[in-house]
Amino acid sequence: MADIRVQDEADELAVAMVQALAQQDGDQALAIGVALAPLIEERPTLLARHAAWTAQAHILRREYDLARGALKRAIALAEAAGEVDVLPDLRRLTTEIFQARSAIAAARSGPLPDTLLGRALAAIDGGDFGHGTDLALSAREAARADEDPREEVLALLALARIPGRASDAVQAAHAVADASSDRNLVTAVAQAARAAGIDLPKRVF
Numbered sequence: 001m002a003d004i005r006v007q008d009e010a011d012e013l014a015v016a017m018v019q020a021l022a023q024q025d026g027d028q029a030l031a032i033g034v035a036l037a038p039l040i041e042e043r044p045t046l047l048a049r050h051a052a053w054t055a056q057a058h059i060l061r062r063e064y065d066l067a068r069g070a071l072k073r074a075i076a077l078a079e080a081a082g083e084v085d086v087l088p089d090l091r092r093l094t095t096e097i098f099q100a101r102s103a104i105a106a107a108r109s110g111p112l113p114d115t116l117l118g119r120a121l122a123a124i125d126g127g128d129f130g131h132g133t134d135l136a137l138s139a140r141e142a143a144r145a146d147e148d149p150r151e152e153v154l155a156l157l158a159l160a161r162i163p164g165r166a167s168d169a170v171q172a173a174h175a176v177a178d179a180s181s182d183r184n185l186v187t188a189v190a191q192a193a194r195a196a197g198i199d200l201p202k203r204v205f
Contacts, residue, residue: 018053
């Protein structure tokens, strides 16, 4: 659905929007999408693509309700334009949004402020990265001692918010989540990796 023949300004903007998505820049993609929209009102195929790209940009920004609305529009436009080959990919994105929202719901039942992890997050939010790192590492060790993969993943995702630690922490969180076979954890890590522009290893069967 992203193959575009560049013929005019609208096509150039469409290419730029796809490039922004490839760079995991949801803000830029949405900004380009706003400029693109009025130029494609009479181009149903590009309208469908635009809606799908807008949904992907909202996913990058973790705006899942907006992404869901854009995907519904993308599916309707693709069906009207006869682009039935893209429908499986659009429905896969719908499933991804559902999983992400489930992961967020699980995370919201997470650490209280008086836990190690809660204090780590409070320190990080306050810009005290040194203390936040120490607390998050301690939270991870406690989770490992308790054989609690959920808490270990959350501790690692807290560490990922420390400058310079994102890649290693997210990769470690991915390994723990994958080994746990907890779909919500796997989805939470995948979303964190996408937001940070980190490529996760593919599972080989």
